[in-house]
Amino acid sequence: MSHAAPKLNAFPVFLKVEGQVVAIVGEGEEALAKARLIGQSAAALRIVAAEPEAALAAFIAGHGAVHIRSAYAPEHIEGAAMVFAASGDAGLDARISADARRLGIPVNAVDRPDLCDFFTPALVNRAPVAVAIGTEGAGPVLAQMIRARVDRMLSPSLGPLAALAATFRDAAEKLLPKGAARRRFWNEFFAGAPARAMETGEVSLAHDAAAKLLAVDAPVRGHIALVGAGPGAEDLLTLRAQRLLMEADAIVHDALVPEAVVAMGRRDAERLPVGKRKGCHSKSQDEINALLVRLGREGRRVVRLKGGDPLVFGRAGEEMAALRQAGISYEVVPGVTAAFAAAADFELPLTLRGVTSSLVFTTGHDLKGGTLPDWARLAISGATVAVYMGRSVAADVAGRLIEAGLSPDTAVAIVENASLAGRRRFHGTLADLPSLSGRGDLSGPVMTIIGDAVAGANFDRSEPLAAHRHRHAAPAAQGVFS
Template identity: 35%
Template sequence: MNYLPVFLDLHLKTVLVIGAGEVAFNKITLLLRSKAKVNVIAKKLCSGVKILFNEKKIYWLSREFNEIYLKNVYLVVSATNDLQLNKYIFQLCIKHSLLVNVVDDKSKCSFIFPSIIDRSPIIISISSGGFAPVLLRLLREKIESMLPMKLGNVAKIAGEWREKIKQRFHTLLERRRFWEKLFKSIFVEHVLNENYEKAINILKKMMKKDILLRGEIILVGAGPGDSGLLTLRGFQILQQADVVLYDALVSADVLDLIRRDAKRIYVGKRVGLKSIKQDKIIKLLIFLARQGKKVVRLKGGDSFIFGRGAEEIEAAKKYGIDFQVVPGITSAIGVSAYTGIPLTHRKYSHGVILITGQKCGNIFSQNCSVLADSSYTLVVYMGMFNATDIAKKLMQCGRAASTPVAIVEKGTTVNQKVIIGCLEDIEKIIKFSITPSLFIIGEVVRFHKTLKWFQTSKTFTYVRNTSSIVKVI
């Protein structure tokens, strides 16, 4: 984030604008809308600025700039064609710790003017930081079309009733539930249609009802890494959450989609690293839900695929707590797609088997013939620490030593790395990979070379005679 978006209160604050051409006129008009006191320095005024001056809406201080005019100024806008003057003004503003914007020169701006969508008192500002103004215009058009023109009236009524609602409902959580329920009701439609009496009647009726703070536990699968793979329902739940308990495998991009004022609690759950025990996580979920909070358990991949989601839902059921499950794209599906390795294929694989690499001894002893069947693709989760043992057991069961293997590190992200080898080489090739990694074992791995499409991925093939790996371009 190159700029921190903030909203400045310019009401009756002095803003100095140097220049009075058409560009300056646009900035002055915007500043006046924010109730700023605008001082202008310019040799001459364009017609638009001259009208504002004649109407006594701005002050024309001087024809020439002098450092003395920076005294008692809140921020400065320089909109002249004089590059040397612009540079001088910028340096002076930095010296005096003043916010300054030199129009059309991003390198000489300590703040920038965003594109504004005005539904006062609701204001939405968007910016590309000067990189893509045309893209910004298209985004603005799209957002403008989505927001009703009367939307600001909804906020105005909410503001007028805010203190009464605060007196009626004493806790922050109660008030949040009230507003959420109100804004999801027909109240909004009545306001947009200017049926204010009906809208206020609905508000008053809802005020009379007590807010039942009934907690809820919601499992959300965050997907394998790429935030674009989070489901729409998952995103909606993250925006509603009061508390989010998240694992180590949840990407930073997905965490950025959580509602800003929701409490975040890191609970680890990474193989080989210290983390909170599962029974403590369950106790924490129950404790928070009993406080009436909407508690989200955010897990990498899908909660019901080696995510221990069933244990957490069983606990919610036992204690009479409402729950939901929002599925996520499990790592096998995401990694398969992003590496161009189909898990099934009419000619080479009639099915897929998902197993965990942790404590997998019984899996092989009880299912040896199935795991040895080359017509099944095998996907191993959390297999790094037992990779050598898994490979040996598979070959003992009957899988060919030459069976292709793909180890995919940080799958579906820009740091995705794919290492291609065969079953008998796993002990050597795992040295070139780190967790989190997923193993795909089977003939379908051969498709990676021709079907890979995710251009940021890095592919390496193990070369046995040199005991090394080489990058495949």
């Protein structure tokens, strides 16, 4: 037995208001909120306020609204397309509502659903595109929360792109056969080269790219986005990364990228795990390069999802070189690298005025040679060093730095699973660092920060490393997670 879908009591419509009068009666915050909302449209605002509060008066002056500076009278709303009763006075709002209904004008009385003919939505404005979220007056806060989520999903350049699309509509219908060819054109228009050009403000380039797409048999060009997935927490993904994931046909991701981040992509996108994790099959870098080139040549929109930032120990250089050589279009989207997430978890200033003004990123794996790496010299001269390392190299890092002259008392902060709810924080000194190698209880990506600036961190939720200096477990190799 099927159940009927719930019915809407208020049906959403878009009312033409260009050049039409919208009247607002009120003097305070409620009237200002409605004025700001309607001010996003091309309506002519008429505001009835005998003694407007300062913010409302400033809005009226700044937006050229017609101001009727007197107590409300029915003639003030005559000829309006819509009326807002926003006086904050229950009796007056009821009078305004009754007058509007008598005059056949739709009315909204703020916070009084029984006096409303319509409800104002939470609005995402990408003119000429608009997304309106309504709850029939039941949950304004919920509507605003949904609005914020939708707003993050839509590129700021969507409005200009939609306006450009309107200028190509007739030509597309004339030159492209109905069906797959026309659909392909519009898909590529809104997710391909025209959209990317508009994203960077290159309007003429977007126009030229759209014109090229009109060639009837033009092959669909693939595009690869090398996207930083951040340190693990899905809400540290950038807005651009989220949009690209929603547009992708295929998501090529490292094993260390959490499922919650991969799941932010389109549900029907092909998922291709390629990353490196102990005990799992992984593709070589050459195989990954070849896969990206193949997908690009197939005309696919691909997100190559890398932990942290693609350009920090992410081997993006090799992938970009392969794509350039193959003539495949690509872009790079930065991500929050693990050093920044670990520092945030510790409330740790990576640079500190009067203490250190330089920062080094390293993996620590270059300590095996006879000569001291340049970053070690920088550490000795006062730089903060962020080490993307497995536990197995902790003793080498500490030993070589102490041997080179860095004080054994230099502060150290370590984070396992930076940014995630289950993260663990440890603190101590360089002399304590070798104990990390024997910590069999650490299975997640480990980030270590060394330097005098570490002393300014918040250690309230951190465990001292010294407590584990005499405990040993079998060392386990740990992958770098940038």
